[in-house]
Amino acid sequence: MRFVLALLLSATLVLATYSASVGFSDALAFVRKDTQILAPPKGNLASLSQFLPSGTSYGFYAPQVCSEFRLKMRLGESATGIVRDVKIDLGPESSLLVSSLSSSSQNSNVAKTIAASFASYGFTRDTNADSAEVTIEVEIMSPLSEATMRKAEWVTFTKFHFKR
């Protein structure tokens, strides 16, 4: 029985170490501006690593702290010409979770899907609106050497338009 237990725990640890190594090779590739990374687990092994606590890279804030992304949405009614900004009221922890979702927008394919997801949220809640404009903004921060001279500013990263 103890042998089976040891086997299960060893397998979990080995798989977790491999996933962490994939994250490390990803960070290394980022620093070297390279694209070659260790192949992540695929198929059943990927599912198993997600079921066991073995599917993460632990590379939080590494190799550097990336810029913050945020999504802004405006809904329009073609019949009346009214355009409204959509405000999403969220608690502190939920804001953190949404910011985790927004940060995936740095990948342009994912950005479009997330923007569509936001537009769908807007259309569901405002049945009169027939167009949505979702803007993804990124915070450009000054480097540390210019920290006292320049303030951070939000600039438009990309913009998407959707029709109902």
Added chain:
Amino acid sequence: MPFTFISRCLSAICVLIMLLWSRDLFTMVGTRGLLDPNLAASLTEVLPLSIYNWISFDSLKADSAILILINFVAVIGAVLFWKPRSVLASIGLYLTFVCFKHTVALFAYGVYEFIQLGLFYVMIANLAAYAFRKSEGDALKAERMVGWFFRIHIAMAYVFAGACKAIGPQWWNGESVWRALSRSDSTGQRWFNFEWTGQYPLLLQFVGISVFLIELTYPLAFVRRLRPYIVSGMILMHFGTIVTQGLTVFGFTMISLNAYFWLESKELDSRPK
């Protein structure tokens, strides 16, 4: 004792997370949420326990299932808090929590990984204690083995976190600490404004190097004499992330894991071989 402690901490954190989620649940997920079910469902092939594997994502049943799921996590979490060594409650909490994590995968951040990690070892320790219940000595040995694996897993996670930071220049020159401290207050949780730290680049550099050094050297916490310094340093760092970045749930989860590491190590040191 250490597993009782970590079981209580993690179950309380699970209940807290579900309470936080309940405030904005249907703004975030479900058929009318920010995370479109189509988008969430597109990831399900690698997430075996996502509810979108079983329930059509465009039906109202998905909303009900999510609501039932967070209630299950909260109730089973409360049971495990009450009976921290219960086998059924620990299995139930692990499965429902992972199911929830897979369902809201695109929102999940680091804390979900570490809670899953902790709950997994709590479940295995409880199962081991149950399987060897006829012999106290064997049960102790099996639990001790689970404790070893758990601590090695925590140490491995820290080593990789430190290594990933150390390979780029930004943690060496203080740039990453500056960015982490002065990024926009998008979470609405930041308690203080730390932009003034930009005037002290040497301080930021010192903090940056200290962060990845303490992560990289975390396995030294297995050495009895060095343990107080390493574990307290790490707890201090996580407390810092709570104050400076508002990572409250993450910070308390990591502090619990470090406290567990300390308690388990002390217990193993004091126990006859």
